[in-house]
Amino acid sequence: MEQHDINVIVNGQKLRRRVSARQHLIDFLRNELSLTGSHLGCEHGVCGACTIQVNGTAVRGCLMLAVQADGASVDTIEGLSDSGAIADLQDAFHKHNALQCGFCTPGMLATAAELVEQHPNADREEIRAHISGNYCRCTGYHAIVDAIATVLDARRKAAGGSGA
Amino acid sequence: MSSAPPVSFFDRPNSYIGRTVPRPNAKKLLQGRGTYVDDITLPRMTHVVFVRSPHAHAKIIGIDRAAAQEMPGVIAIVTGPELAKVITPWVGVLTHMKGLKSAPQHALAIDRACWQGEAVAAVVAETRAEAEDAAEMVVVEWEELPAVVDMEAALDASTPVIHPELGDNLAFRRELVTGEVDAAFAAADHVFEEVYHTGRHTGVCLEPRAVLADYQPAEGKLVAYQATQAPHMIQNLLAKHLNLTESDVRVICKDVGGSFGIKVHIYPDEMATAALSVLLRRPVKFIADRLESFVTDIHARDHRIKGRIAVNTDGEILAFEIDDRTAIGPYSVYPRTSAVEANQVVNLVGGPYKHKAYRASTEVVFQNKNVTCQYRAVGHPVACAVTEGLVDLAARKLGIDPAEIRRRNLIPDDAYPYTGLAGLPYESLSHHASLDKLLALMDYDGLRAEQAELRKCGVYRGIGLASFIEVTNPSSAFYGIGGARISSQDGCTIRLDPTGTIICATGVTEQGQGTEAIIAQIAATAVGVTMEKVRVITGDTDATPYGGGTWASRGAGIGGEAALQAGKALRQNILAVAAAMLQAAPETLDIRNGTVVDADTGNERLPLEEIGRVVYFRPDTLPKGLQPEFVVTRHYVQKDYPFVFTNGIQGSYLEVDTETGFVTLLKHWCVEDCGTIINPQLVDEQIRGGVVQGLGGALFEHCIYDDRGQLVNGSMIDYLVPMAGEMPDIIVGHVVSPTASSELGAKGAGEAGTAGAPAAVMNAINDALRPLNVSLTAQPFTPESILLALGKVQAGRK
Helix, strand or coil, X not given: CCEEEEEEEECCEEEEEEEECCCEHHHHHHHXXXXXXXXXXXXXXXXXXXXEEECCEEEXXXXXXXXXXXXXXXXXXXXXXHXXXXXXXXXXXXXXXXXXXXXXXXXXXXXXXXHHHHCCCCCHHHHHHHCXXXXXXXXXXXXXXXXXXXXHHHHHHHHHHCCC | CCCCCCCCHHHCCCCCCCCCCCCCCHHHHHCCCCCCHHHCCCCCCEEEEEEECCCCCEEEEEEECHHHHCCCCEEEEEEHHHHXXXXXXXCCCCCCCCCCCCCCECCCCCCEECCCCCEEEEEEECCHHHHHHHHHHCEEEEEEXXXXXXXXXXXXXXXXXXXXHHCCCEEEEEEXXXXXXXXXXXXXXXXXXXXXXXXXXXCCCCCCCEEEEEEECCCCEEEEXXXXXXXXXXXXXXXXHHCCCHHHEEEECCCCCCCCCHHHCCCHHHHHHHHHHHHHCCCEEEXXXXXXXXXXXXXXXXXXXXXXXXXXXXXCEEEEEEEEEEECCCCCCCCCCCCHHHHHHHHHCCCCECCCEEEEEEXXXXXXXXXXXXXXXXXXXXXXXXXXXXXXXXXXXXXXXXXXXXXXXXXXXXXCCEECCCCCEECCCCHHHHHHHHHHHHCHHHHHHHHXXXXXXXXXXXXXXXXXXXXECCCCCCCHHHCCCCCCCEEXXXXXXXXXXXXXXXXXXXXXXXXXXXHHHHHHHHHCCCHHHEEEECCECCCCCCCCCCCCCCHHHHHHHHHHHHHHHHHHHHHHHHHHHHCCCHHHEEEECCEEEECCCCCEEEEHHHHHHHHHHCHHHCCCCCCCCCEEEEEECCCCCCCEEEEEEEEEEEEECCCXXXXXXXXXXXXXXCECCCCHHHHHHHHHHHHHHHHHHHHCCCXXXXXXXXXXXXXXXXXXXXXXXXXXXXXXXXXXXXXXXXXXXXXXXCCHHHHHHHHHHHHHHHHHCHHHCCCCCECCCCHHHHHHHCCCCCCCCC
């Protein structure tokens, strides 16, 4: 099996690893680095459970190869949690019970984090559209939309309050 | 002078019953720090990949594994006959379902595969990738056999019999007649009839089925980390078929990524994984991939029902009659059997109404497709679609408003106790209160006015209603009396630790619905401590009382009641010690917020930490005869009814685009009655999630097989499930009629959403299309089916 050396920053930590050319990024994160927060639901890019952030953009971990992450910065749910970057989203999800089994949740949060950064004025319909690549089989989505809307609102108020 | 004692524990100070509190276990899931089976790695762990039949029905002529065995990392390649030396086969029947038959089923097929996806060989390797590589090199020589795919033809003389030793393809037949059915139909002003189809679909748990089996030969112990809803059931089955002592099998079920009934069964590949661990004497992990999930996770809901309703011109319903047929695949699934769904359809049709006559028949047949079995709201959405479809059909023909015909026929709220026409007792239902609440929540009259206005502009909006009854809190009537070792009782062990923390171990399991939260709420309330002082243990057969787990909406009603009784008993035991320490009478004391207080005044006397310190570390200071019992177990089983029925009603508002056939869900409402509400937020979210699963069945989800028994849409790309963009906001309301069968009074809420949503959508679509004289009765209602009904596209295109 063809092997390659990669340099990658995962959750802020610089790593040098030798990976198989065919290994998916999500398998690398889960199996090689024990970052099991991101999950595998379908392995063909449909369900969104493996969504992580690569260079700040939400990416399907099952559609990207580990070698493609060479030189990139990868953030998983573990890193996003520890850095506090999505603390408000996590609090809102908790408060609204916007998760049940929690399997989709890390991917959903990565997608939601992208939304609140890039579309601060999104309305309910736009929130629904943005998270439409992430399956949730438990909640019916309503509470997730509520949680994200709450965060958008709070961030807008905070931005307005500081005169931004 | 003393204040009145609390009437019940609901009124106790610091009661958590009826309060929305965040789930204590949600934080770890939000940080990606849960533990699902695939997150667990053990030393010397191996991975298994199964070689599966590409044919619906085929004889195994030979299996050539020479090339595969040479592949890197391969540890073993095992066939059916080899594995059968370690694990015995099973037959999925229950004795109380008279006439139900099935054939012996093996962990790996022995000489014949009976559906596309049946495992015929197991490849075990160091890594999953290596196992997959090697599995591709296993060559199976097949002789394809004729496949039984059409359920209607399954019993015809010209159709091959799948298991010749059974004589025919009939697995089960049930007939039920109550009242003067023929007379009712003869006397009625009108008889309306229709044929309904509900599409075969499946659960699509986001976490696939998963087991990590770890046989420890030195001790003869098997530890199975399994994503399951019923750990003790799995423990029993693994022991029985691997010839182990039950206490030598430990099933650990940490976080589970969705189950919905899919994970309440045992699957041949899961049995095979455990057997492989015994055979190879090391840990073996099996994680189904998504394609395997589609062809092997149980399917459900594949029914054709001919229905008739007898009504008078004023809308009075006199009788229902159904003729149901369903096909279950080649085996009745072990151990719960695949006949339960059809049985439930018979039990539930016509359930909300006060008619006097009912005839039902169902035939359950074998076929060469994936097996079907219990999936969320077993039988409910099928029965509800038929019942509510017929009621709306009658309303439409008679020119009566759908809300009005229900008002005239729903069982009155003061009619209980009441025995439904299927012979099952209803303790206390609230159909009329629920209907009134729903119509108010929806602004039904306002929606009707809006619908009429928009119709003038060529906009086709529809309003659909669907009443339902829901089976919850089952007694032993489901499985126990049929000989299955599936517990209908559950237990809770609560202990007080020295720091004043209470630890609750419960037999019911956490699948994300919030079991751990509600057990903590009930225990905290019953003992008298704050939620922060409660820990809950679930999902470990070595650590929790023997119980049934999570299915049929029994967690709150059965597991919750056990927690309540255990908590109350522990409180009494703590007060006995406190009374000795304080030289007071126990009945003058209470525990509130973790402190023993004077019951009358609430004056603080002694924190639990202090009692814990004395009891555990200085028992010498306690009176000689006093033996503190700070570990208490109580069990509960519901014995008053076969099931504690609940009820509810749903409303759907949607728009049909007659040019494209697309249905846009605008809003959805559900009012239900689950008795005592322990945590309003968790109940609402159960309902919402359930509604969306029902909406999926109505509009998208369908396991489509071709005429050779090949599943043609077995991937997430092709099999559609509801996504956020297509789903509406869902408004939930409640009517509360606690069950008197327990002190807690809780009924289940897990099925309600799924039970009624498809019928509400069907009725709304047909309401929308009413001006065009079109009605649809075959789920799922796809754009294509709507355009076909409207005559805008032609059938038969490829």
